[in-house]
Amino acid sequence: MSLEERKRMILESIIKDYVQTAEPVGSRAIVKKYDLKVSAATVRNEMADLEEMGYLEQPYTSAGRIPSQLGYRYFVDILMEKEHLSAEEIDLLRKIFMESINDWGEVVNRVGYFLAQLTNYTSFIIMPAMEVNQFKHLQIVPMEDNKALVIVVTDAGLIMHRRIDIPDTISPTELKSISQVFNKTLINRNVNEMKKSDLSYLRDKLNNRRILMDKVIETIDYLLNDTHDEKIIVSGMLNILNEPEFKDVDKLKRILSVLEEDEVLKDIIPSEVSKQVDIKIGAENRAKEIQEMSVVLTGFKGFGELGRIGVIGPIRMEYWKAAGVVESLSDMIEELIREKF
Template sequence: MLSERQLLILKTIVRNYIGTAKPIGSSSLVKEGQLPFSSATIRNEMGILEQQGFIEKTHSSSGRVPSEQGYRYYVDFLVGKMAIHPTDMQVIQQLFTHDYVEMEELIRKSATILADLTNYTAIVLGPNLQLNRLASFQLIPIGERQVVAILVTTSGHVENHRFTLEAAVSPTDIERVVNILNDKLVNLPLSDIKMRLPREVNQLLKQQTNEFDAIQQLLQNVFHQTPQEKIVFSGQSHILNQPEFSQTAQIRDVIKLLEQRDDVFELVNDVPEGINVMIGEEISNDLFKDFSLITSTYKVDNQKAGVIALLGPTRMSYDHSIQVIDEVSKDLSRFLTTRYDEGNIN
């Protein structure tokens, strides 16, 4: 259990190091008048904080820097509950005053604003497309045994994929398939369609088409090929501007990390609801050991729809970043819920 004095010293060390990226010594804290204690007292307390694992010594300086444990304690217990800065609030609110025709435009601009306001790398995972409903379905023959399936959702998202049929299917049968699916499946959530196909569609297809087996296999392939959520990055160069990553080898590692889109997708896609902060080795990927990741989920009609995230050094400004990401996620949830209910976003 840390004393009030130790808490104040730890908070000051963390905030100073976040701001300067330079190891903190007791004399510098006294000179700058940030703490009402003597240099000897601060030095003694810093020794206790080091023994308990909250701060650590660097190889190149006599000063101390926060450890991962120190950052964890700071985030869990010492991050201030301050209101977001009015200028940041104005920029965020401006984002949601536009009428967006395409969902991807909103996701892209959200990522840009997150990166610009924080100077970290922003990652936005677009809404879970399985929450969308089917608006229309088309099959277009492009050869004797090849078709393009076009699936349009009520949010305006379009998926199209080419498939090879197990047997040739006549244009008449293809037209019947399209009519049956649009009659039976339109306005159903994509997540429900896989279950409804055998119950409500297959019997009709069997009665009204000649190549049922080939058609059944085609539709299983179409609706089991889950539409992929969009992942958008912004501000990748911000990481390279951090002093922690100024060496050539470190820059190479950072670039490699940003190229691992699938790894990043899996990392941010599987986070709990609300705001979460992962620091260093808490992130289950060796490439992220020198980073912190702040994530926040956003919702549509109280269902988790997607994730926004900020990636930066462990020395990131947690107070400000949490404020910004929290406000963006709340406003994004309200905006999307309204637009989805009204059917005004594609």
């Protein structure tokens, strides 16, 4: 597993060069560019060794070498040093995020946007499913024509709403009192507790408005269930258009249609995450749809659950930068949640 100094140096050079140019790297090129103290012939011998060990491969006889997936793996595990955002960059971003952010979705959108911009890959953020979301406030607002709006606010700052039909015999004041009953009984309960007993209890208590109550209960259930789904935010999908490996439209189509479908993408992105940056290179991905891509991701803690944030790009990826930026922004998103919500 462990390589001699020179082999490591050569492997690293080839990877950095190839990542930059997308062209197979020749022995002469390396010697020149990183002015090694040895001749091209020596490098050639080393490269032959590295190929035999599985770290490099040749597209065809007498072309230069390109890193194999194993080569990237070795690089990522042993050689690479993450390139984090600088303190100034972080400060700048923090300022941008802090201002005019009053809504959770907005924060996520922006972080995703910058993640894509800074790495030039496609970024994704998967918001944790909120199993134990706490109920904060309910409001029933009468609208025109037998309609009312049910607004539910959770302690995580999520606001959800849904229209319902109401009997035309009911008065606004009555609606208000119903809201109040709900609020008194349900405040600070989590969804599971709520489902168990409180809702049916409420229905009995307000027996005279049974039909309406059923509707409201159903609506709350519906709305809170909604937060059980993970939400995914994707940014910079079109960044992959810049990668030469996707100059073929069919390949592009395959990849883009995966990135476009939120549901597909959610399933495809590795789900066992920790707070470590995790890197899946090409075929290391379980899902076959992205075995020609690499994923760099990490978990972040938000509202008690673990969300996922990362980028998806070509196997020929600037892993050092991607890993650094993902880590920096993951920290930042955690911090934002802690401070603002």
